Amino acid sequence: MSQMNTLLEVSGVSVSFDGFKAINNLSFQIGPAELRAVIGPNGAGKTTFMDIVTGKTRPDAGRVLFGEKSISLLTLSEAQIAQAGVGRKFQKPTVFEDQTIRENLMMALKAPRRWWSVLTFRAADTHLARVSELAEEVGLSDQLDRIAGELSHGQKQWLEIGMLLAQEPRLLLVDEPAAGMTPEERAHTTDLLVEAARTRAVVVVEHDMEFVRRLNCKVTVLHEGAVLAEGGLDHVTADPHVIDVYLGR
């Protein structure tokens, strides 16, 4: 495993809540342009894993290194981690419902984040063009001035993905993007994720095996806070441990 091919390296991470070990000596790597699906039953630690990478939860042990310079994410705040290039999409679509799609995208657009820069920010043509481009990408270009709260569930998911892309992250963490979507919407979402993974690392947490199959990528199976199996979907679904866990024998 060479440093060059690893964007994120999580090693030996453990965290417990009131005695319950949510993550137990977890290790995980992903390359700079890779699509990865993370699956596992409820309580396997998928969301906690994301919380740790994005700085929401501090682990009791282990390390999380990011980028070529291998900076430790454990000493950074959520905002600093996001600025370093980690984007996160929550399970429930979380867009700013009171604001227009343009405002949502503009807020996410990569630009200096300090309050002074934000206060004096004036949208240049390049910014406006990028917003239109992103809107087009997620299929919302004719709705830029609509209030985000009026969008359908699927449209909100796409807007959120659009916002993530606007951030230009190097690592995208996506939590159950296909939940509650129609088959057509799922197809569109799959395309978006596959497209995004050409230039960056994308980690998709998903329950839906069909969706995972469509992503057509390496799969990591989590169980009880640790990696149970890793490899192609067919490979892991053949793994007897995985079958045990999923079928609950």
Added chain:
Amino acid sequence: MTCKFRADLLLFFCGVLALALASFARPGHAQEAGTLQQLLQQDAALISKASRRTIGPVIDRIVASDLPAVPMFLSAWQDKTIWQRRADGLFFVGADMGDRTYRLTDIDSGAVIATVPKDDLKQLKPNSGVRGLIATALVRFQLSDPDPSLREEALTAIERRPEAGLLAPLRASIDTEPDAELKARKMRIERLLTIGHGRDPAERVAAIKDMSGDLGVDLRAALNPLVATRLQISTDLPEGVNLARVLSPGGPDLGRLEAYDMLAEAELAPARQTPDQIKTVLSNHVEGGTVGGVALVRLSTPDARAIAYDTLAQEGKVAPLVRDEEIDAALAAHVFFETYAEPNPEVTAAALAALQGIATRVGLNQTLDLGLDAISLASIYFLAAIGLAITFGLMGVINMAHGEFIMMGAYTGYLVQQVIPNHTVSILLAIPLAFAVTFAAGVAMERLVIRHLYNRPLETLLATFGISIALQQLAKNIFGTQARPLTAPGWLDGALVLNDVVAISYIRIAIFVLALIFLGFFLFLMKRTRLGLETRTVTQNPRMAAAMGINPGRVNMLTFGLGSGIAGIAGVAIGLYAKVTSELGADYIVQSFMTVVVGGVGNIWGALLGATMIGTLQKGIEWLNPSNTLAAQTYMIIFIIIFIQFRPRGIIALKGRAAGD
């Protein structure tokens, strides 16, 4: 035992000897007088026009005569029933027979002499000062009076007016005292009197040492005059005085100018001119727009004024300015020292040592007292906060009207007392009634307002605040602005007195017990009852609870009502202790929220710890700065703000995903 008895006996004989000597010292009076009447006649003029300044020796002589009629005479004199017959100047006990006539009784024999019209008599009316002296003289006789209440009165009189002359009769009366309690008191007073008025230093030092383990205020009152000091000035340190210390002017205890002013006051040095005096002098010597050759307009600096003044002094118009060098010289020429009022150094040393020991023990006891105070304050905060621990802590509903529920409980107690005068019954009735009233108010509020605002905490805060404003003003409109009494039953009056330093009022103990009962009740309710189980279920996961057939609306309503009802009971308890006004609740609301927040939301032990911490802290800061409860509260709040930095979720924090965001 024998030894001590013998010592007492010895003292007794000494006392008798002293008395005998005292009477021997004034021959020609008492010894010649066979009867009290004769004795009185020798000082008839002084007695009939008694004044506090001159009557002392006369009373002494009467007492020294040791005649059997003396106690009767003194008490009659004190009661203004002694009459002097104008014809011969003899004194009699007079009894009003009506019709402006008086029956006279002989002082010595008690035989009835005659009944005479009032015009022939003159009543002795000793003024209060004289009566005080008579009372003191009477004390020695009352000390052995068969009536215990009179003996007790006599002891009280000695305590109020400890005099050297009473020591001997007091000692004499101890052995024959039948009442154990009075005897102990007599012995204690004997020791205290010995400290101040004992025969020789050794005896007094012994008495001080005997008593030094005591914490009584009376002991400190007996010791303090011994170590009182007086500041004196002299050119040389005198020999043979009981010196407390020598002060150096300009040091921390005696300012330089202050010292000089004392010299000036004692006429040991010329008086210093203050800037004000200089200014007055200058304005008295204005001549044609100048003073001492300096133009008036230039006199706005101290230097210019000094120049003008010097000129005036050189012209001999004013006393010369006292200069710094002169002040220093005068101070150097004198010694400033403090002497003890008590001349004997051994006694003062023993008294100081005893006082120091007492101070240490008083300090320890004060710490204990402070701790008890803190516990009782914590109980009050806990009571005020426990309802909140349910509504805010468990349900997450922020109820700014919680304080007004406390107020409603207190007013309910007041109203019940208006109907039922018996305080015990009324309080016992007020507690469930207050619960019922505030429970109903809480349920109504939950149904009408809060139900619509779940998950909008800030808006709940505002809406309940609106209710709080309305309720407060409503109470003002109904009950007025003045405080209403909520009186505790008689058996809660008074305090549990451990010693002269530590005392806890029974009300505080009752509040503490009530807080404990509430804690137990809460724990029972949450852990052992169906409602508690349902409440915990609903607060943890309302949807799941609903799926399991629990009606979250009903549970929320009941839980909120319960929290409000407890606030009502707390109101009765707090009302006993604080004034019942429309602002009663508002006074506690911030502290209550602090208690819950500091302790940790959603946990009753947290509220308990929070209340303990806030109570202790407030008392502790008050102790550091006793004059200022406002400052104590300020610093406490600042401390809490800083505390929350380090434990944002309180002392007992829920961790992990359950804590939510």
Added chain:
Amino acid sequence: MRRSFVAQNPSVLVFLLGLAAFTLGVSLLAEGFGIGLISTSFIKTLGKTLCLCLVAIAMDLIWGYCGILSLGHFAFFGLGGYMIGMWLMYARTEIIVEASLAQGVIPPTPQEVIDGIGSQIFGVVGASDFPVIWMFADSLTLQLALVPLVPAILALVFGWLAFRSRVTGVYLSILTQAMTLALALYLFQNDSGLRGNNGLSGLQNLPGVTAPQSAISLWFFWASALALGLGYLLSAWVVSGKFGSVIRGIRDNEARVRFLGYPVESFKLMLFTLTAMIAAIAGALYYPQAGIINPAEIAPIASIYLAVWVAIGGRGRLYGAVLGAGFVSLVSTWFTGGQAPDINLGFYTLQWVDWWQVILGLSFVLVTLFAPKGIGGLFDLLNRGDKA
């Protein structure tokens, strides 16, 4: 830039024009200037109301836009008043003391003047020496600088502590209330250096100005209107662009904004401090018109009323805050001032002085329940009506 800003926010222009018209109209009708239809005391009431509108804007910024229900902004308002009050009281007492000392034959020394001022000001609390905090009281410039500075420092320190430990929601509200209470209790002490519960008084007199109150009241009215206009403009600018997006985002979903890479704490801190400064300026203009400031003004209840005004006016929109503060405070003044006629119900005479608070409290509950957008919500209905 400015043109596009106003074009984006037409309500700003409407508001400023309305405010200008109002100011002009009131001035023309005022006793001190125009035909005297409006008494000097009512000019003061209007001037004070404008200041309250300004502090309501600050409250709206921090609460309506950023979601921080601060129950401490009236403390900043009061602090601003104290800062200017110190100079007003010092300078005025200095003139009085100098005049009385000039009566004497001998001219006073500077120390005598200072001692005289000290005993005049602090006599009521049994002191005569100047506390350290009065160090700059003789300089109008410095004291004016302290008006926004002192509250800003307090807001910065408090905000840093509170936001850093991620205290949010009602906890933060309670904490700000505690801060207010602590400050009020501190000021209530006699040895706080600000005359305890006596507060600072005689502030309506401008030292060295001989103009009548009717004129001074107008000057302050104009200054208040100007401050309100500028404050509105500044606030509208702050909330209009991306900054506005971010703080509204913080209000709606703080964690999401954080995951977008914005340092949420510094945004909150900046806004908290900015609004504290606006509140302080409003207070510095308010108290010279009120004439007196004392610690009771800072009591937690005042800050809650501020929240009430903004809620009734409609939070999340600047004109809502202005409308709410103006409307509720004027109506309150009318009812509690004893001007409203009592209502005789036959069995009971309803006195507004007694019942206004009850009605205010309950109507506040109703607004929270049924009209969370407040009066401002009415404008939405009108707009929708236009479109339909």
